[in-house]
Amino acid sequence: MPLIKVLPVDLRNKIAAGEVVERPASVVKELIENSIDAKSTDIRVEVLSAGKRMIKVSDNGAGMEKEDALMCFERHATSKIDNENDLFNIRTMGFRGEALPSIASVSKVKLITGLKGSDSGVSMELTGGEKKEVKDSSFSGTSIEIKDLFFNTPARKKFLKTNSTELYHIIDIVTKESLSHYEIGFTLITENQETMLLPKASGFRERIMQIYGDEFLAGLIKVTAEYGGMKINAFVSSAENFRNSRTYQFIFINRRPVKDPSVSHAVYNAYEGILPKDKHPVFFLFLDIDPKKADFNVHPTKREVRFEDKEGIHRFVNVSIRDVVKEERTEYTKSFTETPDISCREHIRPVSSRDKSAYYDSPVSRLNSNISENLELIYKPSLPFIYLGDTFIAVSGKGGLTIIDHHAAHERILYEKFLKKINLDSHQLLFPQQVKLSHKEYRVILENKTLLYEFGIEADDFGHDTLIIHSLPDALDSADLRGILSDVASAISEGTHPDKSLKEALAARIACHASVRGKEILNREEFSRLIADLEKTEHPDQCPHGRPTRLFFTLDDLKKMFKRK
Ligand code: ADP
Ligand code: MG
Secondary structure, three states: OOOOEEOOHHHHOOOOOOOOOOOHHHHHHHHHHHHHHOOOOEEEEEEEHHHOOEEEEEEOOOOOOHHHHHHOOOOOEEOOOOOHHHHOOOOOOOOOOOHHHHHHHOOEEEEEEEOOOOOOEEEEEEEOOEEEEEEEEOOOEEEEEEEOOOOOOHHHHHOOOOHHHHHHHHHHHHHHHHHHOOOOEEEEEEOOEEEEEEOOOOOHHHHHHHHHOHHHHHOEEEEEEEEOOEEEEEEEEOOOOOEOOOOOEEEEEOOEEEOOHHHHHHHHHHOOOOOOOOOEOOEEEEEEOOHHHEEOOOOOOOOOOEEOOHHHHHHHHHHHHHHHHHHHHHHHHHHHHOOOOOOOHHHOOOOOHHHHHHHHHOHHHHHHHHHHHHHHHHOOOOOOEEEEOOOEEEEEEOOEEEEEEHHHHHHHHHHHHHHHOOOOOEEEEEEEEEEEOOHHHHHHHHHOHHHHHHOOOEEEEOOOOEEEEEEEEHHHOOOOHHHHHHHHHHHHHHOOOOOOOHHHHHHHHHHHHHHHHOOOOOOHHHHHHHHHHHHHOOOOOEOOOOOEOEEEEEHHHHHHHOOOO
């Protein structure tokens, strides 16, 4: 029995209209979502020239009978809603009956479809929305091939970006759709090569791992909660795993990828007090709410949602994440208080239980072995300085008090070294290191290999979204390589800031990682070197992110502060 009907006019008028086909990635999104609605368990996306020449999406879903196949390219023809009630209770990805006609009107389409399990089917060709050929054929599921997108709208074609950029958008779409539909297997084939292969997974965790690798997943904590008909499944940054960009932030409402500033705010707010300025948490949020309480009929490409109870959702997301983050933090402080009694403890940063081994291996043992001489040096009157916490160093001299942010200062020094390529001292790794990235990061890094090489990082292709790192600048020794590479990849894909060149942006990101390694207490010699190196930089007063590296209080300032003046 045919399922597709053209929506009545009054219902059509209630639907948010607008252009759904902006670029090849929008076609990929609409076709994947149709395959998801058809209950497919395997979806295969093939593209040539980043989708500009060809996009083909094939599935093993319900398929269409001939009558439906003939109808599906009509405007407002859908099998997914019938009446106004349905519009406010959407349980499918599509509902407007607009995608196929919009796509068909600006391309050449070949559709082959047949009801699942039957051996009959139909094949159909259209050019610019006009049916050219309809033939009987045999097929189970659906395959739609789109060629020459925008062939008849040169103005829109002109707006397409380079193949790499358009392909990044496609990879983003496949990534998002596959994240929220872990039970479906996805394959992306670009230029006849299998580039993303995601077999069906057992849950969100496994899907995240398939895309980003174990190491990435290890930095995330799981959040699950249910309240008042709302359900959250999330993977979010643990207390020490913050990023320099918003690249890894995903919100899915009823499995639909959306942008929602209020939900994002709820997550940021859950990290209040522990999220450093300019840092961002990673989050994968899968929220399920009653479809009657969420309106997706807001934006033509459905990337926005309107909630009946916006505050309730904000609170639910915020509290669920805050609780788990807080629990993790208790562990974090516990491991600190349980550390063996050693002097100079105030110099030691608290370390989460996870990186305890690293903690015992490096800073503490280093400190222990150096302790007596360091103490002596630290308090040597010629250059008196004291640590305030693990970041600030107070020094008296030149008629006042200077407080230095050790890490900001270190970052400034390294940033200029990276930028000017002075004393980078790159070295070959004895054991080249493999780093698994997401498919997009992997492509971005390989395409910008020479740029990385300029910074002393030699990376090569190792296949399967993995790179092999042969050499590194000394400053990055033992730094988190995956973190650096994914940060560099996101800096490149974000493009440049108007006031910063790409090289400056990269140098700042890399310096930031290198200076994290510098989380150790300096002895007098190291401290003097830091001060001297900082003095030699072009902007000794500011870190690359614009934060101060040092503050100076003259005696007069102090007198004023103490109301003696
Ligand atoms: P919508 O998804 O909003 O209903 P579309 O224009 O995307 O509108 O698709 C029109 C109709 O074509 C769908 O309602 C569905 O019945 C049918 N259809 C599209 N793609 C597929 C597919 N891959 N498998 C089965 N049916 C499909
Ligand atoms: Mg659709």
